[in-house]
Amino acid sequence: MRSESETGDGGIGPELRSGFAAVVGRPNVGKSTLTNALVGQKVAITSNRPETTRRQIRGIIDRPDYQVVLVDTPGLHRPRTLLGERLNDLVRESLADVDLVVVCLPADQPIGPGDRFLLGSLPQPIERVAAVTKTDRIGRAELAAKLTAVDALDGWRAVVPISAAGGPDAPGVSELRAVLAAAMKPGPRWYPDGEATDEPIEVRIAELVREAALERVRDELPHSVAVLVDELEPPKIHVSLYVERDSQKGIIIGRRGVRLKEIGSQARPQIEALLGRQVFLEIQVKVAKEWQRDPKALRRLGF
Numbered sequence: 001m002r003s004e005s006e007t008g009d010g011g012i013g014p015e016l017r018s019g020f021a022a023v024v025g026r027p028n029v030g031k032s033t034l035t036n037a038l039v040g041q042k043v044a045i046t047s048n049r050p051e052t053t054r055r056q057i058r059g060i061i062d063r064p065d066y067q068v069v070l071v072d073t074p075g076l077h078r079p080r081t082l083l084g085e086r087l088n089d090l091v092r093e094s095l096a097d098v099d100l101v102v103v104c105l106p107a108d109q110p111i112g113p114g115d116r117f118l119l120g121s122l123p124q125p126i127e128r129v130a131a132v133t134k135t136d137r138i139g140r141a142e143l144a145a146k147l148t149a150v151d152a153l154d155g156w157r158a159v160v161p162i163s164a165a166g167g168p169d170a171p172g173v174s175e176l177r178a179v180l181a182a183a184m185k186p187g188p189r190w191y192p193d194g195e196a197t198d199e200p201i202e203v204r205i206a207e208l209v210r211e212a213a214l215e216r217v218r219d220e221l222p223h224s225v226a227v228l229v230d231e232l233e234p235p236k237i238h239v240s241l242y243v244e245r246d247s248q249k250g251i252i253i254g255r256r257g258v259r260l261k262e263i264g265s266q267a268r269p270q271i272e273a274l275l276g277r278q279v280f281l282e283i284q285v286k287v288a289k290e291w292q293r294d295p296k297a298l299r300r301l302g303f
């Protein structure tokens with residue numbers, strides 16, 4: 001999958017600097033939002049539910065003189081299910097292959113045992129950059145105190161305050177991009193020019209449907225939702241949306257199918273933008289009993 005291209009333009013152009021950077025942190029701290037802002041494209045779905053990200057998602061920052069491959073990861077947490085354990089394993093695997101780690105610490109929450117556990121589990125030695133996220137949620141004085149506390153926590157290469165919800169040009173995003181670029185070593189262009197992610201298109205489509213569903217359910221249900229694309233023959237796309245119990249099926253479908261229709265209406269235009277064409281999106285809700293705890297079901301769902 002990885003391809004090397006010419007670097008250095010026969011010695012005339014600048015030498016390319018490149019490498020891999022994992023984006024880590026507790027659940028819901030803004031890792032995927034930050035990844036998307038740095039890349040300048042939505043490569044990972046986001047939501048205000050913890051444990052939204054369930055895979056390693058590569059997002060590529062590609063410039064003439066550098067390429068940073070970001071690896072967005074699930075939030076490191078205390079697992080309650082087999083799925084939770086798998087997600088934590090994914091974080092550890094991601095850490096093994098990277099040159100640098102971006103640790104996301106939310107400005108509006110105190111530094112806690114979860115953050116210390118995470119810092120303790122980083123491979124030694126590895127360069128770390130602290131991204132203090134969601135700075136728009138607190139005042140200036142509070143932010144100054146927060147930055148001091150974060151600074152004292154570890155031997156950071158840099159501590160960058162960020163409000164990534166505003167997109168690629170939001171406060172702190174270009175500063176962090178520059179920090180990452182400066183940390184890269186001479187190396188190959190790992191991905192072809194202009195590629196924002198290596199996620200398969202079926203996975204990106206399934207994730208957009210899951211994101212739309214996450215926004216519309218409460219409590220434990222977000223964890224129970226999984227989505228698979230069964231058929232991709234544009235304009236026809238058939239998707240299965242799995243829940244864990246019969247009772248959850250009705251919640252997702254909603255009265256007279258209204259909620260399911262809303263999920264489709266939110267996901268469809270984004271899928272059309274991705275594919276550059278009109279699509280007919282059919283979503284079927286199915287039950288995969290207790291799939292988060294069932295090794296076979298987890299395997300079928302791609303974990």
Ligand SMILES: Nc1nc2c(ncn2[C@@H]2O[C@H](COP(=O)(O)OP(=O)(O)OP(=O)(O)O)[C@@H](O)[C@H]2O)c(=O)[nH]1
Pocket residue numbers: 025026027028029030031032033034045046047048049050051052053054073074075076133134135136137162163164165166
């Ligand atoms: N106000 C504000 N909200 C933010 C910011 N960044 C992220 N958020 C919100 O925080 C929530 C979580 O964001 P995500 O990017 O999904 O967080 P995550 O760390 O990837 O979460 P998991 O994948 O579940 O571990 C979403 O509702 C985002 O909109 C920010 O800079 N400011």
Ligand SMILES: [Mg+2]
Pocket residue numbers: 031032033044045046052053073074075
């Ligand atoms: Mg995420």
